[in-house]
Amino acid sequence: MRVKRILKWSAATILVALVLLGFIAYWTSTNDCNAPIRGEVMKAIKVCEYGVDRLQVAEVNKAVPSDDQVLIKVRAASLNALDVFMIRDTWFGRLFFGLRKPRDTGLGRDVAGQVEAVGKNPAAAGQFKPGDEVFGVCGASLAEYAVSSGRGLVMKPSSVSFEEAASIPLAGLTALQGLREGNIQSGQKVLVNGATGGVGTFAVQIAKYLGAEVTAVCSTRNLDLVRSIGADHVIDYTKEDFTKSDQRYDVIFDNVCNHSFFERRRVLTAKGICVLAGMGGAGVKEGQALGRIAGNLFTARGLSSFTDQKFAQYMTKVSKQDLILLGDLLQAGKVRPVIERTYKLNDAPKAIRQLDAGHARGKLVITIGEESR
Secondary structure (H helix, E strand, O other): OHHHHHHHHHHHHHHHHHHHHHHHHHHHOOOOOOOOOOOOEEEEEEOOOOOHHHOEEEEEEOOOOOOOOEEEEEEEEEOOHHHHHHHOOOHHHHHHHOOOOOOOOOOOOEEEEEEEEEOOOOOOOOOOOOOOEEEEEOOOOOEOEEEEOOOOEEEOOOOOOHHHHHOOHHHHHHHHHHHHHOOOOOOOEEEEEOOOEHHHHHHHHHHHHOOOEEEEEEOHHHHHHHHHOOOOEEEEOOOOOHHHOOOOEEEEEEOOOOOOHHHHHHOEEEEEEEEEOOOOOOOOOHHHHHHHHHHHHHHHHHHHHHOOOEEEEOOOOOOHHHHHHHHHHHHOOOOOOOEEEEEEHHHHHHHHHHHHOOOOOEEEEEEOOOOOO
C-alpha cells in the first residue's frame, strides 16, 4: 500500500510539474515585435501574432549580415505553403513555431535580388561580392533586405528575371528531389497528383525533361494550364478518379495524398513508386493535414514494407547544385515558372490570404523595390 501511495504521489507531482512548466513556457514565449528601432530601417512583413489576417507591413531594423553572411537587396520573393502554415492560429503550429506568439517575426523563404554587402568572412559567405545577382533560400525574404549564409544562394542566370528566379527555390527543389526519389527513367509513365500548385507545375515540367510520359491531375479550370506546360494526358478530378482507371504508372508524384494506400497501390506498376510529396498545398486545413500526415507516415510507408511497390517520403534539402540545375533549366527554356500574379510588398498580406484560401495556381510573387527586368 505504501508503494502505491508513493507512486500515486509521484505521478501527481510529475503532472503538476508538467502543467507548471507548460504554463511558464507559454507565457515566456515571445518575439522581437517590441524591439526598439535603432539606426537604419527597412520595410518588411511583420508577424507579431498568429492569424493570416494579422500580418502587417512595418518599418523594422534593417537586416545586418554577420561575418559569415551576405546582405541581399531583395528584388522579388515568392510564397509557399510553409509561409501559411507558420502563421495560422492552430495548436499544432504553436507547438513548432512558438506557443504564445510566433517565434520568427519575419516571413518568406524564396528570394531573388542583388548582393548589397558581404560579411567579414567572404569564403564562408559563398564568395559573393556586392552587385552579384543571386537567388535561393533565406529567412524573412518578404522585406526590402534579407541576410543569408550563402549556402542557399546561387548566381541568377542573366536571362532569367528576378520574379522568375524568386519562384524557383523551395517549389523547384521539392519537385526535383521528389522526382529523383521516384528514380524516374526515360519512357516511364508518371502521374502528378496536384499538378497546378507551385510544386506541381514544376513537377510536370521536370518529369517531361527527364523523358517521362506525364499525366497531370487537376480541376476543370486548370486543364489548359497543365497542357500548356507539357502534360501528355490530363485527368479532371472533378469528373474522374485516377485510382479507378485501368492505367498503371511507374511513378506517382503525390502532392495531395488524398487517396488511401490501397487505392494508390492499385494504379502502380508491380514495382512502382509513389512519392509522398505533400498534403495538398496551403488550402488544406489542420484536420485534413494531420490526417494525411498520419496516413503517409504510418499507413502508406508502413504497409509498403510488405510489397514490391514503394511509398517514399523525403525532406526537401537546400542544395546549391540543385538550384544551379534549376536555374540552367529555366535559362534553357526546359522549365518555365507558372506565376499567377505578382504583388507589391504593401499588398503581400492580400497575397498570403489568397494562398491560404487555396485559390492560387502556380506561384504568387512579391516584387520589392525597383521593377524587375
